[in-house]
Amino acid sequence: MTGAQIIFIVVALYTLGSALMVVTTRNLIHAALWLVSTLFGVAVTYALMNANFIAVVQVVVYIGAIAILFIFAVMLTRKDMRDSGPQMNKNWWLGALVAVLVFAGLAFMLSGWSGFSKVAADLPSGFDSVSLLGEALVSPQAYVLPFEVASVLLLAALVGAVYVAFNRK
């Protein structure tokens, strides 16, 4: 077992453990914090796979924005931060069963895939995924149009959201 594999196993266990805590812990704020920890574990997994840019985006967007938004939403909508209701309802075993079945099905499907047992080739030296991604986003041969349309879309959504949220009474 190589060093990278050992690190991967540790990170994977850490991520899974955190994810388990997200759904089992009783306190909503604690659950949100465990979610931050889970997302961080995923970011480390990306970094281990040489996807450095995605790892950074994962930290900036998911931890920096979305998880924090969760915490804000909880704080702004709940009077009492100590939520003590049970996390499980009576259908928990059904959910667990579906999850296990989906996992088993996916594992079965993937085990037949050639990429599953093959070690990926090393990236060529000097491979710069960030600049390739950046160029793809602004190149007319690639994705400049979806990129620009997405920004118009966000503008329209922004105008709409401000209009809906802004009470002009």
Add this chain to the structure above:
Amino acid sequence: MTTPTYTDFYTLLPYLILTVWACVLLLVDLFIPVGRKGITAFLAALGIAVTLGFSITQIGAESVGFSSMVALDGFSTFANILLLSSGLFGIALAYGYTQRFNMVRGEYYILLLFSVSGMMLMAQANDLIIVFLALELLSIPLYVLSAISRKLTSEESGVKYFLLGAFASGFVVYGTALIFGATGSTNLAAIFAQAAAGVTSGLLLTIGAALLLVGFGFKVAAAPFHMWTPDVYQGAPTSVTAFMAAGAKIAGFVALFRVFATAFPSLAPELTTILWALSAVTMILGNLTAISQTNIKRMLAYSAIAHAGYILMAFVPYGNAKVAPTAIAAGLFYLVAYAVSNFGSWGVVIALEKAEGKGLEIEDYAGLAKKYPALAAAMTVFMLSLIGFPPTLGMVGKFYLFRSALAGGFPGLALIGLVTSLLSAYYYLRVVVNMYMKEGDPEIEREPWLALTTGFTAIATVVVSFVPQFLFMLAYTAVMR
């Protein structure tokens, strides 16, 4: 690194003009005082008119741009002209309505422009990424427009539309992902090439196409994805409903056709059966449910569902190269016929609508013929057109649709269409009976733009039905490229 070429820009010219216009108008609107938002409406209409002019110059032009992510051809130009005209009607209907119900906002027209630009992009989209973005660009402004009057019903309508619309968009994204997984591309032509080469997983591709169909089915209000339609159409301000009913339907159908005809001809055996069933269920369900409605907005909403079924009929034989062009041209023709009757009938509804949602029951139309004969005559024309009764555009449209269904070898579907059309006469004619044979004292609003829209659409419905060949040939040439 290269720069976009002239062809790239030319291909997307109408969309670009409208988007830039909308963005500039967003800034200009800030300097227009609150009491004079009519200027914004005028500027928005001017923007659409200018774009319409450019679109008309593009008749006959064909090109692809941005590494064939968007296409310009007869089909997209036909759709663009139809969509831009819908936008003009939408503004004409909104102008007086927003003033009367105290919801004059510059954002109304700007969001409408964004929505029209999304619809046009949808008509030109040649890549599933663009299809998805265009779908969102047309939908998000519509969600906000549905909620734009701050009444409870309007906000409920907006939230319902948003939640269900977001759900439907999820289907489109999932379908796109599966198709990408199956073929390794989101470009429609490349998907077709991969599928034809037989290197793809057929099952994944079929599931992906079916998921796309669910998403589009939602947008065009086809059963069984129609649940949102009556509530949203009833709750939204009537001027928004009129625009939404025509625009979203046109864009949804146009994209549906391009995606299915370009990318999935190989799936025709499976999808034809599904489309057949969707079309039949939509016609039957829409018409049967419309019978029991007493509110005119709900009735027209169910009628919109039923008409989605009729238009779907044109898609059933899409895999049959011999029949498909005529059938699709019939679908385009019917979209024009529906859009015209749709704007006219919603215009009449707007004329009779009162504050607090009054004046929207079918009984409120009693006595209209005696007091306002011209308006009653116009409404009669629209109702007859929606039934498919001569001499109206709707009748010619249905004739072309049924004929293409027969030519495609689906006599059962044509029969269902015919029977449900007869059925629909019951609830459409009830409006006419109320107007002509019952006593009442309705009040209407006299607004010049409203009168112009209603009059124009009524005359067009009748006059064009005498020279339908002209419009049909336009549609046919558009489809043949």
